[in-house]
Amino acid sequence: MDFVTELTIFVLAAFVGFEVISKVPTTLHTPLMSQTNAIHGIVMLGGLIVVGYADDALEDVIGFIAIAFGTINIVGGFMVTDRMLGMFSRKEKPRPDGGEPPPDGGGTGS
Amino acid sequence: MIHPAVLEPGGDAATLLYILSFSLFILGIRRGTHPTTAKQGNLIAAVGMVVAVVTTLLLDGIGNWWLIVLGIAAGTAVGVIASIRVQMTQMPQMVAIYNGVGGGAVALISWSELRHGLSLGTGFELDTLIPILFAVVIGSVSFWGSNIAFAKLQDLIPTRPIALPGQQVLNAFLLAGILVACVVMAIDNDSPSQALFIAVLIAAGLLGNLVVLPIGGADMPVVIALLNAFTGLSAAAAGFALDNVALIVAGTLVGSSGTILTLAMATAMNRSVANILFAGFGGAPSGPAAGGEERPHRSVTAQDAAIALAYADSVVIVPGYGLAVAQAQHAVKEMADELEKRGVEVRYAIHPVAGRMPGHMNVLLAEADVPYDKLVEMDDINPEMPRTDVAVVIGANDVTNPAAKDDPDSPIAGMPIIEVAEAQQVIVIKRSLSPGFAGIDNDLFYLDKTAMLFDDAKKAAQEIASEVTDL
Numbered sequence: 001m002d003f004v005t006e007l008t009i010f011v012l013a014a015f016v017g018f019e020v021i022s023k024v025p026t027t028l029h030t031p032l033m034s035q036t037n038a039i040h041g042i043v044m045l046g047g048l049i050v051v052g053y054a055d056d057a058l059e060d061v062i063g064f065i066a067i068a069f070g071t072i073n074i075v076g077g078f079m080v081t082d083r084m085l086g087m088f089s090r091k092e093k094p095r096p097d098g099g100e101p102p103p104d105g106g107g108t109g110s
Numbered sequence: 111m112i113h114p115a116v117l118e119p120g121g122d123a124a125t126l127l128y129i130l131s132f133s134l135f136i137l138g139i140r141r142g143t144h145p146t147t148a149k150q151g152n153l154i155a156a157v158g159m160v161v162a163v164v165t166t167l168l169l170d171g172i173g174n175w176w177l178i179v180l181g182i183a184a185g186t187a188v189g190v191i192a193s194i195r196v197q198m199t200q201m202p203q204m205v206a207i208y209n210g211v212g213g214g215a216v217a218l219i220s221w222s223e224l225r226h227g228l229s230l231g232t233g234f235e236l237d238t239l240i241p242i243l244f245a246v247v248i249g250s251v252s253f254w255g256s257n258i259a260f261a262k263l264q265d266l267i268p269t270r271p272i273a274l275p276g277q278q279v280l281n282a283f284l285l286a287g288i289l290v291a292c293v294v295m296a297i298d299n300d301s302p303s304q305a306l307f308i309a310v311l312i313a314a315g316l317l318g319n320l321v322v323l324p325i326g327g328a329d330m331p332v333v334i335a336l337l338n339a340f341t342g343l344s345a346a347a348a349g350f351a352l353d354n355v356a357l358i359v360a361g362t363l364v365g366s367s368g369t370i371l372t373l374a375m376a377t378a379m380n381r382s383v384a385n386i387l388f389a390g391f392g393g394a395p396s397g398p399a400a401g402g403e404e405r406p407h408r409s410v411t412a413q414d415a416a417i418a419l420a421y422a423d424s425v426v427i428v429p430g431y432g433l434a435v436a437q438a439q440h441a442v443k444e445m446a447d448e449l450e451k452r453g454v455e456v457r458y459a460i461h462p463v464a465g466r467m468p469g470h471m472n473v474l475l476a477e478a479d480v481p482y483d484k485l486v487e488m489d490d491i492n493p494e495m496p497r498t499d500v501a502v503v504i505g506a507n508d509v510t511n512p513a514a515k516d517d518p519d520s521p522i523a524g525m526p527i528i529e530v531a532e533a534q535q536v537i538v539i540k541r542s543l544s545p546g547f548a549g550i551d552n553d554l555f556y557l558d559k560t561a562m563l564f565d566d567a568k569k570a571a572q573e574i575a576s577e578v579t580d581l
Contacts, residue, residue, distance in 0.1 A: 013362035021139060021367045022370055026487055028142060033468065040212040040361070042360040045166045046352055048178060049171075050222035051177050055226075064177045067185065073211055073212050074159055075193070076193045076208065078152060080196060080204060084476075089145065
């Protein structure tokens with residue numbers, strides 16, 4: 001794919017992104033951030049590609065770390081977003097498991 | 111040559127699957143515009159990710175399977191454990207460290223790309239080399255900057271601004287050095303120096319440290335959002351370098367999201383992004399308010415507060431980060447339940463920067479089972495304030511300070527606030543009269559209509575709840 005085509009895709013994606021994301025209400029901004037964390041895990045694809053042509057141990061290590069980092073983003077990001085959004089969607093029904101135990105943190109209330 | 115199960119990199123089949131994948135991302139985010147459909151949207155985006163990963167695994171040239179399996183296994187284990195264990199108060203840290211991890215991955219991938227190109231010995235096209243350089247700089251800055259942000263939020267290092275003398279000059283030198291080195295490598299695009307590349311990797315990491323260290327704890331919502339945008343852009347740059355359309359679109363979506371949130375947070379604090387990044391606001395240790403003399407105020411007990419609340423028709427609760435620190439969200443919900451049993455209308459007024467990241471307070475209250483339709487945004491609640499009988503401020507300070515509206519000389523002049531001073535009565539639950547993050551006295555505390563309840567937020571809410579029950 002030539003550079004100008006890629007640039008076209010980039011610019012159009014930026015407009016789509018601004019359009020769609022500006023409609024996300026403030027209430028959902030934290031889940032949005034963890035979901036975009038997960039989508040950012042797409043860099044794992046880059047890890048998969050570069051590890052394929054790794055020539056030496058260093059490149060193996062670099063590729064391994066990149067794949068592991070990307071996977072953390074994908075798995076952790078989607079799972080924690082799901083957990084958070086579950087809190088928004090449960091409404092009337094009682095908590096099945098008593099929910100999160102309220103952690104006893106001290107601290108200042110200022 | 112072409113195995114049936116193997117896709118040609120950049121070929122039509124692979125590209126079509128990538129288009130499917132990023133369409134699912136966009137659909138997923140679109141469903142994320144409402145609390146009831148967002149969970150489904152998240153699943154749709156996750157399916158898009160599976161499509162992207164499987165497509166890539168089927169590409170011709172993918173190999174080194176043991177490393178791939180090991181990397182995916184390690185990443186999955188960490189991701190699963192982290193997402194189960196993390197508490198909702200820790201979400202800012204989690205997002206910060208994920209930004210960092212993502213940026214780090216991009217920086218490493220660019221390094222590997224450079225080494226690959228060097229070993230082929232064919233030189234680099236500039237439209238590949240420039241994205242590689244861009245990705246390594248932004249990726250390294252986000253990795254180190256996010257780690258510092260994480261360490262600050264996790265209280266591993268002091269949250270107050272840490273600045274070296276001449277820091278701005280040093281930052282400027284580093285940035286200039288990075289740019290010069292990148293230009294030198296781009297000019298020498300037949301065989302750019304790997305030593306110079308590693309120097310850029312390190313210098314960008316140093317810059318990431320130096321830029322985030324001087325930023326105070328309460329500015330973290332902006333920093334996290336900005337680093338989110340950076341990691342997104344770095345992924346898009348990696349997409350340009352690898353000619354991968356899924357990376358370009360996904361990275362750009364994340365970049366847009368981070369940019370929108372950064373601007374929203376900066377607007378909510380009435381400060382420019384540059385001011386937040388470079389001013390070290392809130393740097394001076396905020397001691398007692400200037401002058402130090404005690405101004406007259408009215409202090410009440412939990413019982414007095416309970417009576418005022420129980421006989422009100424409408425109550426607005428204004429939560430701040432102090433509520434989260436005191437872990438008071440469940441106690442506040444119980445208090446609100448008791449009031450609602452008596453027919454009091456209870457709503458929550460959410461300031462855009464209430465919490466340590468965009469939308470953080472909403473998640474904390476959702477965790478305590480507060481229905482999302484009771485959370486009202488600042489612009490919607492302010493017109494209702496004069497009709498509100500009692501406003502209860504819990505762990506919030508600067509975002510309620512009427513000086514932002516009334517005193518053009520105040521440091522927070524012009525910052526949008528929740529206009530609790532307009533309510534008929536105000537109850538402020540706070541441990542002391544100490545100033546908030548901006549280091550200035552809050553005139554709200556000294557109004558005739560304001561009653562101060564000096565206590566820990568959680569304890570106060572529990573006491574009010576039991577007093578209301580006994581009435």
